[in-house]
Amino acid sequence: MKTHLRRGLAVLVLLALAAAVPATLAIGHAPDAGVAGGVPVWGPAALPAPAVSAAAGTRTELVRLSSRGRPRTAIVLTPRTDRPVPLVVVLHGRNSTPAQELVRTGLTDLASNGSAVLAYPAGIGRSWNATTGCCSTAAKQHVNDVAFLQVLLTAIEKHVAVDPSRVYLVGYSNGGRLALTAACAVPGIAGVATYGTAQPARCPAGRPPPVFIGYGSADPHAAPGYVPGRGTTGPVTAADWRSVEGCADAPSRTTVGPATVTEWTSCRGDGRVALVRWDGLTHRWPGGGVVPADATGRALMWRFLTGSI
Numbered sequence: 530m531k532t533h534l535r536r537g538l539a540v541l542v543l544l545a546l547a548a549a550v551p552a553t554l555a556i557g558h559a560p561d562a563g564v565a566g567g568v569p570v571w572g573p574a575a576l577p578a579p580a581v582s583a584a585a586g587t588r589t590e591l592v593r594l595s596s597r598g599r600p601r602t603a604i605v606l607t608p609r610t611d612r613p614v615p616l617v618v619v620l621h622g623r624n625s626t627p628a629q630e631l632v633r634t635g636l637t638d639l640a641s642n643g644s645a646v647l648a649y650p651a652g653i654g655r656s657w658n659a660t661t662g663c664c665s666t667a668a669k670q671h672v673n674d675v676a677f678l679q680v681l682l683t684a685i686e687k688h689v690a691v692d693p694s695r696v697y698l699v700g701y702s703n704g705g706r707l708a709l710t711a712a713c714a715v716p717g718i719a720g721v722a723t724y725g726t727a728q729p730a731r732c733p734a735g736r737p738p739p740v741f742i743g744y745g746s747a748d749p750h751a752a753p754g755y756v757p758g759r760g761t762t763g764p765v766t767a768a769d770w771r772s773v774e775g776c777a778d779a780p781s782r783t784t785v786g787p788a789t790v791t792e793w794t795s796c797r798g799d800g801r802v803a804l805v806r807w808d809g810l811t812h813r814w815p816g817g818g819v820v821p822a823d824a825t826g827r828a829l830m831w832r833f834l835t836g837s838i
Contacts, residue, residue: 652672713737
C-alpha cells in the first residue's frame with residue numbers, strides 16, 4: 530500500500546511539473562525560465578510551416594538568454610559545415626516576428642548553402658528601441674537592445690563556428706533603425722544593410738563599418754517629399770553616413786532592374802556607403818516576387834556586405 534501511495538504521489542508531482550512547462554515555445558515570446566545564471570539555453574525551434582520550409586537544409590535552433598534581466602530569444606540557422614562562416618543578424622520590422630522576417634527577407638539560402646550563420650532575434654513587444662524616437666513598446670520601456678545584441682553575438686560565437694571578423698547586421702524598418710544605431714555601438718560589426726532610414730550613429734572611436742541604406746521611391750517613411758515630416762529620408766541618411774565615414778569622392782551609379790545603386794568607396798579606412806532606391810516601392814521589403822531576383826534586398830545587400838556592388 531505504501532509503495533502504491535509513493536508511486537501515486539510521484540506521478541502527481543510529474544504531472545504538475547509538466548503542466549507548468551509549455552509544450553512549445555511561441556517564437557517571438559521570451560520565456561521566464563531556462564536561463565538561470567545567465568547561461569544561454571539552446572533547443573529546437575518550433576516554427577510555422579512557411580519558416581520550416583524556408584529554413585530547410587540548416588540546423589534550426591532557438592536560443593534563450595538573458596540581457597539586463599530580461600529573458601530574450603532568437604532563432605539561429607546554422608549551415609551543415611564546421612568551417613567558420615560569416616554571421617548575419619536579421620532584425621525584424623515593427624509588429625513582425627523573427628519567423629516572419631525569416632521568410633520575408635529571403636536570406637535563408639545563405640545558411641542552407643553554407644555561406645553564413647543567420648540569427649533572427651525577437652524584439653520586446655515586436656519592436657526595437659533604436660533610441661532614435663522609435664518604436665512602440667521597446668522604446669517606451671527603455672529596453673537596451675544594443676546590450677541584447679552584444680549578449681546574443683557572444684552566445685552565438687561560443688555555440689557555432691562563425692568568423693568574428695565578418696559579423697553583419699541586416700534590418701528592416703524599425704529593425705533597420707536599430708542596425709544603424711548598433712553599427713558602431715556593438716564592437717566588431719563589419720557591415721550594416723537596411724531597408725529603412727535613421728539618424729547616423731555616433732562613432733567616437735575606431736572605424737565605422739560599411740553601410741547600405743535602402744528605401745523605396747514611394748516609401749512614406751523615407752522617400753524625399755512623399756509625406757513630409759515622417760522621418761529621415763534615404764538621401765539624408767546616406768549624406769549623414771558619408772560624413773561619419775569620411776567619404777570624399779564622387780559616387781559610382783548603376784542600375785539593377787528597378788534599383789538605382791549609388792555607392793561611395795573612397796572613405797576613411799575600409800568605409801563604404803551605398804544608397805539604393807527601388808523605383809515605385811513603398812515601405813515593403815524588396816523581396817522575391819516583389820522585384821526581380823537580381824534586384825532583391827537579399828541579392829544587393831549580400832553583394833555589398835561581402836565586397837562591392
